Amino acid sequence: MYDRVVVILTRKEFLGLLNERIHYLDGAYGTEFFRSGFKGVIEILNIENKEMVYSLQKAYVEAGVDFLLTNTFSANRLKLETLKVNYDLRDINYNAVKIAKMAAANKNVYILGDISSTGHFIKPFGEISFNEAYDVFKEQSEILLNAGVDGFIIETISDLKELKAAILAIRDLDDDIPIIAHMTFNKNGVSVTGTSVEIFVTLLNDLDVDVIGTNCTLAPEELVPVFKKISEYSKKPVSVEPNAGKPRLQRDGSVIYKVSRERFAICMEDFIEMGSNIIGGCCGTSPDHIKFMIEFLGKVKSKKRNILLKEFVSSRTKIKSTEPFLIIGEKINASGKKNFQRKIREKNTEKIVELAITQEQEGAHVLDVNLGIEKLLESSHFTTVINELDKVSSLPLSLDIQQYEFMEEALKEYVGRPIINSSTCKTEQLDKAIYLLKRYGGILILLTMKDKIPKTAKERAEIAKNAIKYLEKNGINKERVFVDPLVLPIGAKKDPYVTIEAINILSRSGINTSIGLSNLSFGMPNREALNSAFLALCINEGLSAAILNTSERSTMNVIFGSLMLKGIEITEKKKFFENPI
Amino acid sequence: MYDRVVVILTRKEFLGLLNERIHYLDGAYGTEFFRSGFKGVIEILNIENKEMVYSLQKAYVEAGVDFLLTNTFSANRLKLETLKVNYDLRDINYNAVKIAKMAAANKNVYILGDISSTGHFIKPFGEISFNEAYDVFKEQSEILLNAGVDGFIIETISDLKELKAAILAIRDLDDDIPIIAHMTFNKNGVSVTGTSVEIFVTLLNDLDVDVIGTNCTLAPEELVPVFKKISEYSKKPVSVEPNAGKPRLQRDGSVIYKVSRERFAICMEDFIEMGSNIIGGCCGTSPDHIKFMIEFLGKVKSKKRNILLKEFVSSRTKIKSTEPFLIIGEKINASGKKNFQRKIREKNTEKIVELAITQEQEGAHVLDVNLGIEKLLESSHFTTVINELDKVSSLPLSLDIQQYEFMEEALKEYVGRPIINSSTCKTEQLDKAIYLLKRYGGILILLTMKDKIPKTAKERAEIAKNAIKYLEKNGINKERVFVDPLVLPIGAKKDPYVTIEAINILSRSGINTSIGLSNLSFGMPNREALNSAFLALCINEGLSAAILNTSERSTMNVIFGSLMLKGIEITEKKKFFENPI
Ligand SMILES: [Zn+2]
Ligand SMILES: [Zn+2]
Ligand SMILES: [Zn+2]
Known part of the structure; x- marks a missing residue:
């Protein structure tokens, strides 16, 4: 069990911040590194090219973000194995926190340990057990916690079961660390594992997390209907990080994202209207997108939401109101x-x-x-x-x-x-x-x-x-x-x-x-x-x-x-x- | 419409009598006349041999009966037609009352006009209509009433519809004349037209008659279960006239009835136990049976009955408690x-x-x-x-x-x-x-x-x-x-x-x-x-x-x-x- 030495941000304080005004997350890491020519597993940069990570994060800090994510998206044991990364898991995650802290130095910016999928489905769809996934997440989270993150964001997860394992793993380590939990959906509001936004949110209302949100896969306009449901069903603060549109492969093999910073910022207004408490960007968004958006939208107070008071029961794929x-x-x-x-x-x-x-x-x-x-x-x-x-x-x-x-x-x-x-x-x-x-x-x-x-x-x-x-x-x-x-x-x-x-x-x-x-x-x-x-x-x-x-x-x-x-x-x-x- | 000149017995007075003690009816007419050698339609005797009728009735009066029946069992137009009797219906019925009155002279004996079946089923089982049957009964009853009967007994009827026609016919002539209404059942308590004792009694409880009972067909022991139901279901006074057992044809062609006067009297005790208010004899019973019975049983008070308080609905053949x-x-x-x-x-x-x-x-x-x-x-x-x-x-x-x-x-x-x-x-x-x-x-x-x-x-x-x-x-x-x-x-x-x-x-x-x-x-x-x-x-x-x-x-x-x-x-x-x- 992790013992927090210095309490930087309690959950209560964290929610207090969200209550004051909208908070901003950073933008993409992978697509930014790839744009600058890097090819490979970006978490390796935490060891091989700290400067590169630092520069991007510094740019995000200067763009005005409130939360900086650690460069640890794939930095769990299973995913790194699949990616054939031989560096020590501990070093990758530890360094990530240290680099982020450096980038955020002297600014009012909090560091969120970034957690995402193991890349394996949990049984019955995949081969790993719930407990194995849980252990993998716990291992990574414990390093991040020890390195001093202020909170966690679990993102780009399409399997509710995996999300649950990640949440429990973190929460079992620390019952007072803020957690933002995101799931990723298709345009129809259903994840690839068949879980709808409603199923996700109504369970997450119960689970011991602080913010419920969604990120990736969809461009801002596409994410609107998905986020609308999160906004309606969530009894907790809500967050969103859209992509900058779909990636397009160029002739030279590089990828571009079609949504400009202006368009991105304008689109993001919709999420503010829907009462989002935390806003950021996912794949394709650059420090430029984030900077422009923050300037455009401002650090305003979140709008009040009309929260549905009904209760639901659900399975992975089916949900029913109790009424x-x-x-x-x-x-x-x-x-x-x-x-x-x-x-x-x-x-x-x-x-x-x-x-x-x-x-x-x-x-x-x-x-x-x-x-x-x-x-x-x-x-x-x-x-x-x-x-x-x-x-x-x-x-x-x-x-x-x-x-x-x-x-x-x-x-x-x-x-x-x-x-x-x-x-x-x-x-x-x-x-x-x-x-x-x-x-x-x-x-x-x-x-x-x-x-x-x-x-x-x-x-x-x-x-x-x-x-x-x-x-x-x-x-x-x-x-x-x-x-x-x-x-x-x-x-x-x-x-x-x-x-x-x-x-x-x-x-x-x-x-x-x-x-x-x-x-x-x-x-x-x-x-x-x-x-x-x-x-x-x-x-x-x-x-x-x-x-x-x-x-x-x-x-x-x-x-x-x-x-x-x-x-x-x-x-x-x-x-x-x-x-x- | 008949106008009663001298009111001899109102319904209230009649019920008052029954309330005092058991009352006795006479015994058989037909079987008695046949025993003495007469062959033919016995109602003809009212014209051809008044003395013979008078003698039998006198014997019943001397036996101690309270009610003497007129010798008019078959004296309705339809039945007399079937029997090819050419005498005037009016004379037959009028004489019957006069003979009975003579026989009862100076005794405390009331005369009941005796009414029975037309011998035809009413539609749908037979050819005559309800109104035709009603008219036939009305015609006969009016003569009997005009001749001065004290009440009516409708007996040996196996069709509830015919019984209803007879009751309505009499009641439409005089709403204050006592009516005793009997139906005849097989051993199983069901009439030949499929009507059970319960159906009969629960309808008669509603109809405007004074006494509900049964007669004929069965010997006293056989009549016990039938009468038991009458006793249970009837909300009105009850009456019974069993046969003296089954008729047996002798070698000389004459008929004898097997129940002796002693046995008959002893059997009749059962009906007193069941609360019968009126008792008499049907086919095979002689003045001797009746005299012995009255002496044996005495003119005692009727026993109280436990009357079922349920309500029923019924058709001709089916009955259902409303509960x-x-x-x-x-x-x-x-x-x-x-x-x-x-x-x-x-x-x-x-x-x-x-x-x-x-x-x-x-x-x-x-x-x-x-x-x-x-x-x-x-x-x-x-x-x-x-x-x-x-x-x-x-x-x-x-x-x-x-x-x-x-x-x-x-x-x-x-x-x-x-x-x-x-x-x-x-x-x-x-x-x-x-x-x-x-x-x-x-x-x-x-x-x-x-x-x-x-x-x-x-x-x-x-x-x-x-x-x-x-x-x-x-x-x-x-x-x-x-x-x-x-x-x-x-x-x-x-x-x-x-x-x-x-x-x-x-x-x-x-x-x-x-x-x-x-x-x-x-x-x-x-x-x-x-x-x-x-x-x-x-x-x-x-x-x-x-x-x-x-x-x-x-x-x-x-x-x-x-x-x-x-x-x-x-x-x-x-x-x-x-x-x-
Ligand atoms: Zn993404
Ligand atoms: Zn008889
Ligand atoms: Zn008889």
Whole structure:
């Protein structure tokens, strides 16, 4: 673990700066070095030609930037190996910080350690594991931190999973270092790995970073629609670094970028309009671009943004608002099913994938995953299932996992904003949930119980309200919590009306609720009839989500109808009834 | 119209007598005359051998009977024609009363005009019309009344429609003459026309008769289970006249009945236990049987009965408790359907019959019948539909008829206890409804409106409560009323919660409610979803019935589930989900 000797910039101070005015990042490094004739891996310059790096950075400092990036874009072990760089990783990164510091000397300029992709996809798309990527980022970040960076910028990353590994690596080293996290998107607002801007931002809102942004690939005009969504969805300050247009190969083999400094500066005004807090340039932008832009735009105060207050769940590729109602498919549940359990132990995920596809067709928004028999499993069983579902672009998951260690491994592996299912209201469990929610993001299902289930609705609501107070005190907003007021089998205990009353009390307090619907009819004949009738009453009282059997057409119909009664139009209404099994 | 000159026995006085103690009827006539060697139509004796009739009746009077029947069992025009009797109908009936009066002279014995079948089935099973049968009974009854009978007994009738014609005929002549109405059943408690004891009694509870009973066909032991149901279901005094066992043909061609007077008397104790108010003997019973029985049993007070308080709807062959929930199929409705209307005008009932069968398979309890386009129809269109449905043993009907005249013709023709759909709360409409309900029986759907639909739930409930008070004051118990608090299309007026609140208020006052469910989703997409969700809320508030689309599996499921939630077991649950279309 890195120990910061001199605290230069705390996260609070950093956010304080952004609150004062727009801050500027520098421009391109690679394209600038190439323009001046250099060919090769630019991080080598940190050792072979420090002067060249220093000159460019000095130019950026003189252009008026507030943040100078270290020349360490590719300076992680894996990437350097691919690039066949034999210099010591430590030297490259250490020198980069030192050069930047020199360039920034006596100016009010902060140094951001620049981190980007390892160049390898993480499993299931690539060969390296999440933990390997994490270690690679940690190794590089630790050097940068020790060398004295003021913060980090993670940029030009197109895989949300890799971004998550980088964020966790840095944050595990230092919980008070500012982090700017960027992802790179195609024109359609989707990354090459299928992750949309919305998925990226709604997860990053949870993760422990300070600024959310995007850079590279697109010219300013092309980046506008992408950044517009970041601006809408981000609950944190936002940043942007467009390219200076697409690179064009000239006859002599050199590359030029088509956007002039004037055009670049004018275009950048749009981002200021959208409330950007940090602005810089990516490939093709020169100190000239940056200087002109800063002079043109000025160090003005950032505009206020209208931030969307909705909550979302997501997988790598799919995102769903939790409103007006979240349908969580219950079928991936091996509890009590011998054959299913055997397949899971053998890491045969065929059935799970099949159930994922079926439930999506039936109209599920989220898939609950409960592997049962946890005592007989290892964490690799969970990560396998998560990766296999990720491969088929599954819906967002509700990770229905009992053991804390398995839950954490699953959350590490998971790409998107999941549901963490579940925690009781016991303080020790809440503490663990808080840790997981802060670290990995997601929404929590909170059971209205400690060791025992309270009998009355008032007691259940009360216990949940207190737990939510505790969560809010610890930085988890109540919007991230869905309270499950517990449905018991009607055969055993006839208290369905207790659950309904609890939903009523909680809803009136603006608290989201979710139930495990099918529990009601456990062991009863015609479960669909009972489930659908009960669900109508629950939704009428304000229920926000349910884990249920999406094959029950009546139940699905009742969801649609109950919301219609409340005057809520369902845009996905077709899903509710056009895909009955 | 007959004018009673001397009022001998009012209905109130008659019921007063029954309240004091058990009363006795006489025994057989035919079998007694045959035993003494007579062969032929026994009513001819009223003209050819008055002495023979007088002697038998005198013997019954001496045996201690309270009621002596006139020797007029077959003395209606149609039956006498069949029997090729040429004597004047008037003489036969008039003499019968005079002979009986002579036999009863100076004794405290009342004379009951004896009425039985015309020997012809009424349409649709036979050739004569309801009105023809009615006229035949009216003709005979008027003579008997003019001759001075104290009351009537209608007996040995196996067709409920014929019984209804006889009752209406007598009651239309005199609204204060006591009527005892009997039907005859097979051992299984079902008449040869398919009407069960329960169907018979639950309609007779409504019709304007004073005593409900059964006679003939079965020996006392066999009649016990049949009479047990009469005793349970009848809200009026009950009577019974068993045979003296089955007739056996002897070698000489004469017939004997196997139950001895001792055995008969002992068996009759069972009927006293079951609370019979009137007891007598049918075929095979002699003055000796009756005398021994009266001496053995004594003129004791009748036992109290436990009367079932449930309400039922029925067709000729099918009966359904209105509890816990009445599913009324909506599909026989020609409103707005050109093709359907054309077929109805052509009296082509194919489609109606098909819809009746389908809806029954889908789990309907009752079929709503709305022919639409009433301005283009005659009453024969309504009677045709009712008879065609009767032919296929349809479910009970909800007669959804606008014009009062058509409603009355339909009610005349209908066999069973229907739903009269509907009346508003306007006094003039209520008066008409009261007339129909008293005369033909049935359950009323009462709309919570006069000229306009009140906007609030409280107003709707209030208007209905006042109407029910008025109905009760006029002899229609609130159990016979289902209040419809009016469901409006959600598209037009978004007041579904007004309806739900009205159901709540009415239910808490112990008032039955019914809605036209599909009206809610008129013109909306996915009507099933909306209907099912809304119905769950309504049943939760206590809704007792709904006119709905039984093809909507979600809606049917929700009914079952909603009742299950309330802890109500549905015995017919299979119907709810095993017959989806
Ligand atoms: Zn770039
Ligand atoms: Zn008989
Ligand atoms: Zn008889």
